[in-house]
Amino acid sequence: MERRSFLKKAGAGLAGAAVAAPALSQPAAGGLPEVTWRMPLSWPKIFDTAFGASELIAKRCAAATGGKFNIKVFPAGEIVGALQVLDAVQNGTVECGHTVSYYYFGKDPTFAFSSAIPFGLNTRQQNTWMYHGGGLELMREFCKDYNIINFPSGNTGTQMGGWFRKQVKTAADLKGLKFRIAGLAGLVMAKLGVVPQQIAPGDIYPALEKGTIDAVELTGPHDDERSGFYKVAKYYYYPSWWEGSTELELLVNIKAWEALPKEYQAVLEAACAEANVWAQAKWDMVNPPALKRLLANGVKLLPFSNDIMTACYKATQEVLDDIASKNVKFRKVYEPWKKFRDEQVQWFSIAENRFDNFMIAAQRLSQQAPKKK
Secondary structure (H helix, E strand, C coil), X not given: CHHHHHHHHHHHHHHCCXXXXXXXXXXXXCCCCCEEEEEEXXXXXXXXXXXXXXXXXXXXXXXXXXCCEEEEEECCCCCCCCCCHHHHXXXXXXXXXXXXXXXXXXXXXXXXXXXXXCCXXXXXXXHHHHHCCCHHHHHHHHHHHHCEEEEEEEECCCCCCEEECCCCCCHHHHCCCEEECCCCHHHHHHHCCCEEECCCHHHHHHHHXXXXXXXXXXXXXXXXXXXXXXHXXXXXXXXXXXXXXXXXXXXXXXXXHHHCCHHHHHHHHHHHHHHHHHHHHHHHHHHHHHHXXXXXXXXXXXXXXXXXXXXXXXXXXXXXXXXXXXXXHHHHHHHHHHHHHHHHHHHHCCHXXXXXXXXXXXXXXXXXXXXXX
């Protein structure tokens, strides 16, 4: 704990201080310079999918430039705390950082649009919104005020609803619950009587073990199993209605970005796009076996009731509309985002929904059918 405290204090100090510009050596005749960047993360190494996406970006940039563009990766706490990545990039303490933007909704809830909005988009819809629906342009315009440019660079898909010490059957059961939950979802839960807690991923287990919190959500079975939550909370709920998808982002200091050779800019952008696909594919690969192991360890897998989902949906619309009425920047993104979401839900309700529901039913029927001797 002393080491963790030291790291957090050290990180906070660094986040407030400007450092020298990124290291650039003089290029050889007709060549490109060597560039070294630092990239702090919002997750420790144990969360190997998110960490792997961060490493992939760094590896691709080095490989595609013959080792001339190097990004050094630092797990949460080694340079700055997990929730201080944005500050470090904005202030020029580091050139870039890999994080989830809804961690910074306290600065402005608009940040959540490039990570996750309650009852929002699934992964494919989020990618469509960012790459073709105008989302990336809107969010980059917003991010200019924070001296950063953002790149989608990973996604978790629809997450699990979290770990609870006791069952929650109705919305009334949520009252007074101390729940580690990130982003705008905390505001929604607060309307239902929950006491939301924003805790960095690496610090969650001790809080749950000591009873400082009653419930926790993180990502999905793979990360949750590695975190050991099932040892102290047996009820595992789904789905995470507040994270139909959660986009990871590379935040880059604008000055550092503009100083980067155009060739390196193209490499970095391509590396982030690859990480965006890679991370989702990795999560979809590692979660099914992890869920089986958790169930074998006595975990109780339960869906949120319709009563809870309906109450949360109603509260979400109230929260989002209220923010939009008071925050011009939020409203500028919310209005086109909402129209986009509604159109996408209608489209997905046709081919995708029919196909998925049939495949689920067919698989369950085949599993129940008696085997031929």
